[in-house]
């Protein structure tokens with residue numbers, strides 16, 4: 001089979017293992033319906049043997065593909081020619097050591113790092129994935145695209161679609177989207193269809209619509225998106241002088257990020273660019289904890305790719321029978337049937353991972369803590385610090401380990417959550433405004 005630029009698509013089901021050209025846009029294995037992976041013929045790709053090569057490119061601000069935080073690592077996601085590569089300046093994100101939060105959590109002050117992916121063009125990590133997926137869309141000549149979204153995917157898709165000249169339709173659940181995110185989809189010119197249902201309903205409908213109308217699908221079911229999201233890990237270890245931390249902590253929704261991170265480390269290890277793999281902690285909200293329940297209670301595991309499908313099917317049948325709909329203030333992870341579940345199990349296997357679920361109160365308190373001592377973030381992102389607190393308390397993470405938390409979305413995405421926390425005095429970090437008469441002496445008395 002023709003395999004463009006050293007890459008091909010491969011079904012992750014070992015009983016199938018079907019391979020397809022990267023020039024096809026299929027999103028699921030046409031033979032068995034399982035997820036697809038992008039695989040590389042590494043011997044045909046000239047991968048720099050030193051990480052520093054990627055870092056040096058960043059200085060070239062006049063070369064968009066070198067400056068892109070995704071494409072400067074292009075040899076590690078080498079599936080499309082340069083002429084199709086899309087960038088709008090994604091991935092200019094920073095890893096920030098945060099001593100204050102570390103001390104608050106009782107960790108060694110040098111040990112905690114926050115990777116703020118809210119600094120992307122559309123305000124979330126999704127842009128890393130979209131730079132890659134839209135490049136693939138250009139490569140296959142797509143004209144229209146679509147996605148289902150809890151919010152940030154729609155904002156990112158709308159932004160990239162506009163810059164690539166693609167028509168775009170986004171599907172959102174009714175009443176389930178943070179205002180900042182909805183404002184972006186509308187502002188960037190996407191057709192926004194609000195379905196009476198939740199994210200899982202949207203995800204099902206969008207797949208059918210894409211097949212029916214031949215639209216290019218941009219959910220993380222699209223394996224090219226995950227290739228772009230690998231670069232978040234490259235940037236973290238780059239910022240640590242090409243050293244891996246002991247732990248990566250990430251919120252878990254549709255499980256695209258966690259899947260991509262596991263794949264990134266697996267490949268770097270195979271290429272000999274790193275000699276050890278960090279551990280991965282994936283944090284759900286208790287109101288949307290399918291992964292946690294399946295892994296911790298039902299003992300679902302990767303098992304060399306032979307995942308016990310019956311456990312998943314029974315679990316989902318029960319959700320359906322109970323008319324279960326997930327509920328959490330962390331709207332970005334309000335998902336009960338995560339499409340990348342199997343790939344995430346692989347990531348847990350590769351990274352000796354753990355999963356856990358935190359309550360909305362714990363998430364909101366963690367968000368306020370990050371706001372007070374960091375750059376802020378939206379609720380889903382704060383699940384990382386909430387989870388870290390828990391993992392420190394039960395001894396899974398040691399106080400002197402190095403931990404990098406991925407803050408997935410910008411604090412202004414969900415300003416309502418922040419305002420309500422402070423104004424309604426929802427937790428220990430609430431900091432509401434103080435009312436004052438229009439009188440200098442009275443105002444001075446109030447200053448603390």
Ligand SMILES: *Cc1c(COP(=O)(O)O)cnc(C)c1O
Pocket residue numbers: 124125126152153220251252253254255256257258332333378380381408409410
């Ligand atoms: C999409 C999103 C998530 C969930 O990521 P998955 O890859 O779907 O697990 C978490 N946080 C934010 C801010 C998001 O936009």
Ligand SMILES: [Zn+2]
Pocket residue numbers: 011012013016017018029030031032033034
């Ligand atoms: Zn297959």
